[in-house]
Amino acid sequence: MAAYVTKQRRILQSFLEDHPDESLSAADIAKGLTDQSISVSAVYRNLAALEEEGKVRRVSRSGGREIYYQYTDTESCRSHLHLLCKSCGATYHMDKADADQLMQSLYNHEKFALDTVDTVLYGTCEACQIRERMKNKHEKA
Amino acid sequence: MAAYVTKQRRILQSFLEDHPDESLSAADIAKGLTDQSISVSAVYRNLAALEEEGKVRRVSRSGGREIYYQYTDTESCRSHLHLLCKSCGATYHMDKADADQLMQSLYNHEKFALDTVDTVLYGTCEACQIRERMKNKHEKA
DNA sequence: CTAGTTGCAAAGAGTTTGCATGGCG
DNA sequence: CGCCATGCAAACTCTTTGCAACTAG
Numbered sequence: 657m658a659a660y661v662t663k664q665r666r667i668l669q670s671f672l673e674d675h676p677d678e679s680l681s682a683a684d685i686a687k688g689l690t691d692q693s694i695s696v697s698a699v700y701r702n703l704a705a706l707e708e709e710g711k712v713r714r715v716s717r718s719g720g721r722e723i724y725y726q727y728t729d730t731e732s733c734r735s736h737l738h739l740l741c742k743s744c745g746a747t748y749h750m751d752k753a754d755a756d757q758l759m760q761s762l763y764n765h766e767k768f769a770l771d772t773v774d775t776v777l778y779g780t781c782e783a784c785q786i787r788e789r790m791k792n793k794h795e796k797a
Numbered sequence: 798m799a800a801y802v803t804k805q806r807r808i809l810q811s812f813l814e815d816h817p818d819e820s821l822s823a824a825d826i827a828k829g830l831t832d833q834s835i836s837v838s839a840v841y842r843n844l845a846a847l848e849e850e851g852k853v854r855r856v857s858r859s860g861g862r863e864i865y866y867q868y869t870d871t872e873s874c875r876s877h878l879h880l881l882c883k884s885c886g887a888t889y890h891m892d893k894a895d896a897d898q899l900m901q902s903l904y905n906h907e908k909f910a911l912d913t914v915d916t917v918l919y920g921t922c923e924a925c926q927i928r929e930r931m932k933n934k935h936e937k938a
Numbered sequence: 939c940t941a942g943t944t945g946c947a948a949a950g951a952g953t954t955t956g957c958a959t960g961g962c963g
Numbered sequence: 964c965g966c967c968a969t970g971c972a973a974a975c976t977c978t979t980t981g982c983a984a985c986t987a988g
């Protein structure tokens with residue numbers, strides 16, 4: 657699958673490493689990589705490869721209208737539930753105990769087996785809540 | 798927005814009413830409506846209108862690769878967290894108390910304000926878990 | 939050397955849109 | 964009657980693919 661470590665792959669991966677846990681669209685990535693020698697097709701192909709390797713996670717917002725790629729360096733990530741801020745696109749890890757409790761209650765009450773890889777919880781992170789509160793205040797004034 | 802109640806709109810809505818809480822792709826819907834007088838564009842346009850009205854919810858699976866529409870008759874739905882079975886596509890409502898507790902812990906521990914409209918929890922429902930267990934048993938045998 | 943990878947451009951899938959016609963109220 | 968919605972086909976966006984040239988190992 658990832659037999660060769662090509663120049664293009666290194667370019668992409670190093671770009672992603674500079675933006676860990678951010679939500680990047682394919683266009684964002686392509687834009688960040690203009691003037692570096694990598695083609696759009698290579699971006700897509702390597703993104704797909706990295707996704708299979710588990711280093712890149714594909715998420716979507718607003719029911720699939722927007723698609724983002726997120727690079728995650730750490731290995732520990734796969735078992736965590738992820739929180740995605742709709743405002744800034746940053747990803748957070750949910751507290752392990754909370755996640756376990758959620759899975760327990762889901763299983764106990766609805767017999768639903770939660771998939772931690774596919775599930776992403778959307779909302780607003782603390783920084784963005786504050787920012788939005790300030791914006792609202794200004795608008796009202 | 799939904800000024801006129803046209804024949805096509807009635808066709809679509811009645812089809813959706815026959816498939817409540819199911820995950821239907823645009824193609825599924827179009828297929829189910831061939832030989833009825835409604836065009837693809839009308840399907841898309843009315844789907845978008847129904848979504849704005851809150852009667853249809855757009856969800857996606859596998860990071861936006863697949864997009865589904867779900868019809869929800871009830872009004873009470875908007876405040877619920879939804880569980881989506883990756884296997885059969887059915888939607889379930891999460892127990893209100895569990896949802897509240899989840900939102901509380903998220904807020905207390907990571908100051909994260911969960912958005913119940915955008916968030917969908919993926920996993921496997923009870924029926925599909927049983928079905929998959931049986932399948933595995935047969936494959937091993 | 940030889941198989942995986944690249945770039946390009948063409949092909950595809952899925953969805954949206956412009957415009958003339960038709961239908962709801 | 965006037966405005967909204969429809970159907971059709973063309974346009975669009977995003978992504979994938981075929982193929983010859985290239986390059987890592």
